[in-house]
Structures are given as C-alpha cells and as structure tokens.
Amino acid sequence: MYELIDVRKTFKRGPTEVHALDGVDLMVGEGEFLAVQGPTGQGKSTLLLLLGGLDRPTSGRVLFEGRDLAKLQEAELAPLRASAFGFVFQTFNLIPTLTAQENVETALVAARIPVSERRAFALEVLDDLGMADRATHLPSELSGGQQQRVAIARALVKQPRVLLADEPTGNLDEQTRDEIVGLLEQLWRDRGITLVVVTHDSAVARRAQQRAVIENGRVKLPEVTTPAPRGRVVHPSGVSRP
Amino acid sequence: MYFTYIRRELRRRLKQSLVIALGLALGIALVITVSSASAGVKNAQRQVLHSLYGVGTDMTVTRTATRSQVGPQRLRGFGGAPPAGGARHIARSVLHPEPGSATLPASDVAKVSSLSGVAAASGGLVLTDTSFSGVIPSAGGGFGGSGSSTTKPSFSLNSFTVDGVEIGAGAVGPLTRTQVTRGSYFSAADASASVAIVSATYAHQHGLQVGSTIHVAGKKLKVIGIANVSSGAADVYLPLATAQKLADLKGKITTVFVSVSSASHVSTVAAEVKAALPSATVSTSADLANEVSGALSSASTLTSSLGRWLSVAALAVAFLVAGLLMMATVSRRVREFGTLKAIGWRTRRIVAQVVGEGLALGLLGGLVGIAVGIAAAVAISAVAPSLGATVGSSFATGGGFGPLVGGRVAGSGPFGGARTVLVHLTAPLQAHTIAIALGLAVAGGLVAGAFGAWRAARLRPADALRSVG
Numbered sequence: 001m002y003e004l005i006d007v008r009k010t011f012k013r014g015p016t017e018v019h020a021l022d023g024v025d026l027m028v029g030e031g032e033f034l035a036v037q038g039p040t041g042q043g044k045s046t047l048l049l050l051l052g053g054l055d056r057p058t059s060g061r062v063l064f065e066g067r068d069l070a071k072l073q074e075a076e077l078a079p080l081r082a083s084a085f086g087f088v089f090q091t092f093n094l095i096p097t098l099t100a101q102e103n104v105e106t107a108l109v110a111a112r113i114p115v116s117e118r119r120a121f122a123l124e125v126l127d128d129l130g131m132a133d134r135a136t137h138l139p140s141e142l143s144g145g146q147q148q149r150v151a152i153a154r155a156l157v158k159q160p161r162v163l164l165a166d167e168p169t170g171n172l173d174e175q176t177r178d179e180i181v182g183l184l185e186q187l188w189r190d191r192g193i194t195l196v197v198v199t200h201d202s203a204v205a206r207r208a209q210q211r212a213v214i215e216n217g218r219v220k221l222p223e224v225t226t227p228a229p230r231g232r233v234v235h236p237s238g239v240s241r242p
Numbered sequence: 243m244y245f246t247y248i249r250r251e252l253r254r255r256l257k258q259s260l261v262i263a264l265g266l267a268l269g270i271a272l273v274i275t276v277s278s279a280s281a282g283v284k285n286a287q288r289q290v291l292h293s294l295y296g297v298g299t300d301m302t303v304t305r306t307a308t309r310s311q312v313g314p315q316r317l318r319g320f321g322g323a324p325p326a327g328g329a330r331h332i333a334r335s336v337l338h339p340e341p342g343s344a345t346l347p348a349s350d351v352a353k354v355s356s357l358s359g360v361a362a363a364s365g366g367l368v369l370t371d372t373s374f375s376g377v378i379p380s381a382g383g384g385f386g387g388s389g390s391s392t393t394k395p396s397f398s399l400n401s402f403t404v405d406g407v408e409i410g411a412g413a414v415g416p417l418t419r420t421q422v423t424r425g426s427y428f429s430a431a432d433a434s435a436s437v438a439i440v441s442a443t444y445a446h447q448h449g450l451q452v453g454s455t456i457h458v459a460g461k462k463l464k465v466i467g468i469a470n471v472s473s474g475a476a477d478v479y480l481p482l483a484t485a486q487k488l489a490d491l492k493g494k495i496t497t498v499f500v501s502v503s504s505a506s507h508v509s510t511v512a513a514e515v516k517a518a519l520p521s522a523t524v525s526t527s528a529d530l531a532n533e534v535s536g537a538l539s540s541a542s543t544l545t546s547s548l549g550r551w552l553s554v555a556a557l558a559v560a561f562l563v564a565g566l567l568m569m570a571t572v573s574r575r576v577r578e579f580g581t582l583k584a585i586g587w588r589t590r591r592i593v594a595q596v597v598g599e600g601l602a603l604g605l606l607g608g609l610v611g612i613a614v615g616i617a618a619a620v621a622i623s624a625v626a627p628s629l630g631a632t633v634g635s636s637f638a639t640g641g642g643f644g645p646l647v648g649g650r651v652a653g654s655g656p657f658g659g660a661r662t663v664l665v666h667l668t669a670p671l672q673a674h675t676i677a678i679a680l681g682l683a684v685a686g687g688l689v690a691g692a693f694g695a696w697r698a699a700r701l702r703p704a705d706a707l708r709s710v711g
Contacts, residue, residue: 049704054703054707055702055704074589075588078583078586078587078589085584086585087585089581093580093581095581097254098250105243106243106587109587110591166707
C-alpha cells in the first residue's frame, strides 16, 4: 500500500534546521498494523504527516497505491484525505463547540454526504464504539478516553483504507490506554484496514504486527510481531467491502 | 453544520465577538447619524433658501442701489411742525423697497422669459412697510423747549415685510398657490384688489384670520388667505399691481424670480441674463448658499467635513480592528483548522467558514449600529436644536452693500443689517441611508472575514499538527 523511497524532510524551527527524516525507506502492506516507535523529536509525527498527505518530503518519494503523494496537487490530496485516510491525534483535536455526533459528522462534510445520511452514519459509528449515549455531549463534557473514542469514530466514519494514529494513548491513563489500544486492534482485525500507529509506548507497539524504530531520522529494526488479519470489513452502515 | 458551527464559535468567543460587532456598530451608527443630520442640514438650508429666495426659484435678478439712491426713508406725512400748545399725534406708514435695492422695469420679466433655458419667470416687489406712530409734545416753541406741556414724547416704530406677487406666475415666485393653507390664493380678479395673504406666523402673532383687515401703507386690505411659508419669508403678500400702487412704484419691480429648465443650465442662463440686463445683479441659489453663515453654516461644515471624515475614520478603524481580531482568532485556531484539513476539508470550505463568521459579526454589528443610528437620529429630531442662518452679514458689518437675496436685501428692517432665519435641525431617516449602512456592515464583515480567511488559507496543516516529532 505504501512505499517510501529515500524520503528526507528538512524544516526550520527558529534558526535551527531540523532533519526530521534523513533517507527513510519503508514499505507498508495493505491491512498491516505498523507501530512506529522512537524518542521524542526523531521524526515519527513527520512520517505520519507524509503518509497522510498533509506534508511533502524535501526529497524522495511517498507512494500510496502507486501514486506519489509528493507530486499530487492540493485539489487531488483533499479528496484522498477525505476518503482514504483517517487520522487520530494524541490531543484528540475535536472541535470544542461541536457535539460528539457533530464532530464525527465533520469527516463526512468533506465527503459531501447528505445531511440526513451523515447523522445516521455518525450515530452508528458512535454506537459501535459505545458512545451512543454521549452523542449530544460537547468534548468538554467527555473524559479523555471518551474523547479519543469520538476521535476514532470521526476517523472511521468515512470508511478509510488507512488509519493513521499519532500517539493515540499519549494523553490517557493506563487503563484507558489499554481500552483504546484494544479498540484499535479490534478495528484493525475486524475491518482489515491498514493501521499505522506512532507511539513511544512499547506496550502499545508490542500489539502491532510490524514495528519500526526511528532514530535520527532513519528507520531501524523493522520486525514482524503478529500475523496479519484476514476477513471482511463491515461498515456500521451495512456497506461492506473486501 | 455550517451555521451551527458559526453560531457556536461566535458564542465561544463572546467577548471578542462583541468587540468586533460593537466596533462595526459604532461605525455604522455614526454613518447613519451623520447622514441623517446632513440630510437635516440640507433640508434646513433648503428651507432657508426658500424663505429668502422664493419657491421653485433657481436664480433671482435684482438691481443694487447706488449710494446716491440709498437715502433716508421719509415717512409719508411725517415731519410737520407741531401746533402750538398741546400734543400732536402722528401715525404714518410707508411701503418702500428694502434699503440697498433699486427697482427694475417690469418689462425686464419678459426679457428674461424670452431667454433660452428659462422655464418660467415672474416679477415681484420685495418691500417693507414701516409705520411710525407717536405723540409729540408741543411746548409753544417746538422740541427741546421748556414749555408748559407735561406730555412726554413717545414713539413706536413697527415694520413688516411685504411681497408683491405676480398672479398667474405658476410655481415660481415668493408665494405659490400650494402654500396657502387657509382661505384662497389670489384670483385673476384680485389683480389690483385690496386683498392680502398673510403668513401663518404673522397671522398668529396678530390674531388675524381669513376675512380680517390689515393696514399696508395706511390702506385697509382684506385678508383672503393664510400661507404656510418658511421662517424668514415675507409677512404679507399682495397682488403685484396692488403693491406697486401702494408703494408708488407703478410699472416697477425689484426682483425677477427665474426658474431654469435644467439645474445644469443655471450658470449658462445666469450669464445670458447678465448679458441681457447688464446693470442687474444675478444671484443663483449657489451664490446664496455661500452667503449663508451662522450656526446653520457651521452645522453644514460640521456634517459635510468633520462628520463625514469622522464616519470614514470610525469605519476604517472598525474594519481594521475587526480584521486584525479575526486574524488573531484564526491564528489561535490553527490546530482546529489543521485538523479539519487533515480530515479532508478543502481550504475554500475553511475560508467560507471564517468568512461566514465575519459576515455574521458584520450583520450583528450592522443591526445594532442601525438601531443606535436610528435612535440617535430620532433623538436629534426630538430635541430639534435651533440653528440660525445669517445672510448678508457683510452689509451689517459695514463692509459695503450686501448681496441681494431674493430681492430682499440683506437686512430685515428699514435700517438694514444681516438677516437671520431660525430653523430647527432634524435628522430625517432615509431608506437609502439604512441600505448603505447595511451594505457597509456586510462589507465590514467581509473585510474581517477576508483578513481571517487570508490567514486560514495560508495555514499549513503540517505545522499545526506537528506537535510531537
């Protein structure tokens, strides 16, 4: 699904030039669960942004299903982000003024799905994630774990082919962390989506099928830990795809 | 989703939203107040010009008296020596052109009428009736002696203004048919009759009604109508022939009132009249407006310059502050917009969201501003401050002969001086002012939104989301 070839990313942070990625080569197969580990500031999040088409490499190629994301125009990337990629962030990044249901709907606004269907889809996904009774709550009225569930629902509602999670358990306590990691793993197994999780938490990374460690902008020690899942993906709305 | 998002975002940043909306409201309110006050000042000016100039008149033709023509007015019958013994009662009145004005032959009206570009012309006599009454003691030897009479001298001098009106002149002249509110206007049969129309103010002051009798130049005249004329207009109106007879000015007029076919022809026609009547003075309404001074002139200057610039400055500041605040708001929402871009929102959708928020603030500010502006305009109209308009002050200050104003020389009495008219300032609300204000509010919202949208469009989601490396 993904093939990264000699990807380099350099940017300026104040007067300093940061080499976030320094010649990364990586392959991610369809339906894989990849955990990217590494110390803070070593390029993990930058890698995730490149995989989601939210940033462009300074050099190298980021191939997604054979298309180089670095060469796509913004008008081509936006629909791809609206349909193929789902993002989950460490700080949840929910819109504070919108309810849980409305936050989930924001992902369908970009996909231009009619309002009535948007509401139905959002409620179904929230129900799947055990959040139906919190649909009308604002983020400020939810716990960290509940907010992350809403954020995952927002990522899943559009049936993405790839789920990109940036430190999804970074702001959660240990028990909630286990719940969220369990939920992601279950979604990966049940729906067959490609899951890339950036984390510095080894307990999370151990659950992944494949692990990669980033150090000084380079990927090291890829290793397979779990067999890839096989099965059908069933969307909450009943739409299924192989 | 779109409107819900806008509404909740504005509520979340209530204080900032109120600052932006109230800033715009202040600018809009100022625009409405200044525009309404300006319209009120223009109305007041028009009122003054009408009162001094004549209804429907674009220009007047008069002749300024030379110094040799301006002599002391002698009251008819006054000046005789008192008889020996006892006191002598004297009561005399005279109808005369205002000081400084000379007469024109009535045939000049026809000359002016024949000029191209002249829609209508009528002749008029602008006069003053001055009456003197008093008791002069006789001391056997005349004034100043130490005679035996104990009678002390006492005098009273009264004057009122009189206009001679050409009957059948249509809508040009010092008085038109439509201004008569009670009784009737002059008919053709009244051409040289002893009839008069009085102004409502004069009628009120002297308890006159239709059918009453007044004295002009010592002659009895019957009041056949009451006219609602502007403050500063004449007190009494007579048929032209009657006025000419009473003032002993047969075949003479003091003023030709001219209506021009098109406002753009005024200067051309003025030049033609000047060529046809070289000794005449041609005054256009613009000339007269330039002669108006006093509080009305100050108010006009205030609204046209200070008020306008104050409105522009307030609006500019409001727009700028609103724009900068919107930009600051967008900067604080970098993560939010970055997230929306990450989930697939196109830049134009985010821009539309920000512009929508700006527009909503603009409309809110506009509605508040319009309400405040209307309240201010209503308050001005309710208070209705008096403004004095003075014309021809140069005459009063001895700076020479003042301009002729509608034939009535600058000066309101037999002794000359500046003529002051009091008008009440109102601030009439006009539909187009409200429409412009609403348009400005929308523009303000769009400007604010555009500032924010410009910032949002330049956002790089990667910068917003790159929190942990």
